[in-house]
Every structure is written in structure tokens, then in C-alpha cells.
Amino acid sequence: NAGVTQTPKFQVLKTGQSMTLQCAQDMNHEYMSWYRQDPGMGLRLIHYSVGAGITDQGEVPNGYNVSRSTTEDFPLRLLSAAPSQTSVYFCASTPGQFYEQYFGPGTRLTVT
Amino acid sequence: GQQVMQIPQYQHVQEGEDFTTYCNSSTTLSNIQWYKQRPGGHPVFLIQLVKSGEVKKQKRLTFQFGEAKKNSSLHITATQTTDVGTYFCAVPNAGNNRKLIWGLGTSLAVNP
Numbered sequence: 150n151a152g153v154t155q156t157p158k159f160q161v162l163k164t165g166q167s168m169t170l171q172c173a174q175d176m177n178h179e180y181m182s183w184y185r186q187d188p189g190m191g192l193r194l195i196h197y198s199v200g201a202g203i204t205d206q207g208e209v210p211n212g213y214n215v216s217r218s219t220t221e222d223f224p225l226r227l228l229s230a231a232p233s234q235t236s237v238y239f240c241a242s243t244p245g246q247f248y249e250q251y252f253g254p255g256t257r258l259t260v261t
Numbered sequence: 262g263q264q265v266m267q268i269p270q271y272q273h274v275q276e277g278e279d280f281t282t283y284c285n286s287s288t289t290l291s292n293i294q295w296y297k298q299r300p301g302g303h304p305v306f307l308i309q310l311v312k313s314g315e316v317k318k319q320k321r322l323t324f325q326f327g328e329a330k331k332n333s334s335l336h337i338t339a340t341q342t343t344d345v346g347t348y349f350c351a352v353p354n355a356g357n358n359r360k361l362i363w364g365l366g367t368s369l370a371v372n373p
Contacts, residue, residue, distance in 0.1 A: 191365040249306035
């Protein structure tokens with residue numbers, strides 16, 4: 150079991166560029182989430198999904214899109230990168246809403 | 262709106278000293294989870310508490326859930342350098358328990 154994998158590990162973007170952060174899990178978990186982590190701000194939920202074809206917004210969804218076409222994959226798209234999106238992004242999965250979350254290793258994104 | 266306060270924000274101890282972090286909620290909780298994040302790493306699940314007044318132990322770590330289910334604590338006895346990291350509590354969003362709300366974390370530094 151690889152658990153939750155994220156690619157890339159590091160990325161530098163210029164303002165206005167778009168990109169997709171990849172997240173995959175091999176645990177057959179229904180729930181998947183994207184968080185961003187900024188110094189002093191803890192973890193903030195961007196988007197989440199409770200199953201294939203179902204997504205919903207978290208606390209800070211603006212500037213990000215998600216889709217969930219399969220149980221395994223949950224990509225996060227930055228539509229037009231801004232310096233305010235410089236952050237560490239974590240993907241997480243869980244079997245259900247009252248179970249532990251399993252996190253990927255994170256993607257460190259810098260937008261210049 | 263719902264708030265989760267974690268104190269202290271930082272704690273610096275000598276190896277062998279005890280450490281406690283507290284998580285306080287503005288609303289009654291159905292459960293609370295605790296995670297540890299090592300520097301440069303991702304959050305890793307430690308435990309979930311569900312019952313009022315619950316106390317759980319994991320080796321040198323003791324977790325408590327308050328009688329009113331509005332607060333919780335994590336206590337580490339005789340800290341070691343391996344305890345270094347940030348400890349987060351996470352609670353279900355009262356309006357949508359599919360989402361988690363995270364405390365800002367307590368960063369623990371241990372002097373050898």
C-alpha cells in the first residue's frame with residue numbers, strides 16, 4: 150500500500166499560470182480532502198469529496214477547482230496562480246467522516 | 262462561527278520535562294482528533310476521543326476529553342527529542358460534520 154501520494158513535491162509558478170496538483174490513494178477511501186497550510190494559520194480546507202462524482206467547497210475554495218472521477222484520484226487545479234496561493238498543500242483521505250485522516254507528503258508551491 | 266482554540270502556541274522544554282497542550286471549542290463536540298506533524302512532514306493521526314470524560318493513553322502520551330465535551334488535552338510525560346513537532350486538534354464542523362476544523366497547533370521544541 151502506497152497510502153496517499155502527491156505530485157509534484159515542489160513547484161514554482163509564475164503569477165497567472167495554471168497547474169494541477171495530483172493526489173491519489175490506494176486504500177479505497179470514499180472521503181478525500183485538500184488542505185493548505187500556511188505559517189500561523191493551521192490547516193484550512195479547500196475542497197473535499199465524499200465519493201466519486203461528489204465534491205464540495207471547504208473554507209477557502211476561491212481560485213481552486215477539483216473533480217473526482219474515480220475513487221482513487223482527487224486532483225486540485227489552480228486556475229490562475231497568485232502569490233497568495235504560495236503554501237504547502239496536503240491531500241488527505243479517510244474511510245468516513247468520523248475516522249482518522251491519512252495525509253499525503255504535501256506539495257510545496259511557490260508563486261512568484 | 263465555530264471556533265477551536267489551541268494553547269499554548271509554542272512550548273519549549275528541557276528533555277525530561279512534561280508538556281501539555283489544550284484544545285477548547287466554542288461548541289459541544291461529538292468527537293475530537295489529535296494529530297502530530299514533525300518539521301517538514303505531514304500530519305499523522307494520534308487518537309480520536311468520543312466519550313465525555315474519556316482518558317486514553319499511548320505510552321507517554323495521555324489524552325483527555327472534557328466532561329462537557331468542549332475541551333481536550335494532550336499531555337506528554339518526560340518529553341524526548343522525538344516528541345518535537347506540532348500537535349493539532351481537529352473537530353467536526355458543527356454545521357457540516359463532513360468537514361474538520363483544525364486548531365492552529367502547539368509547536369513543541371525539546372532541548373536535549
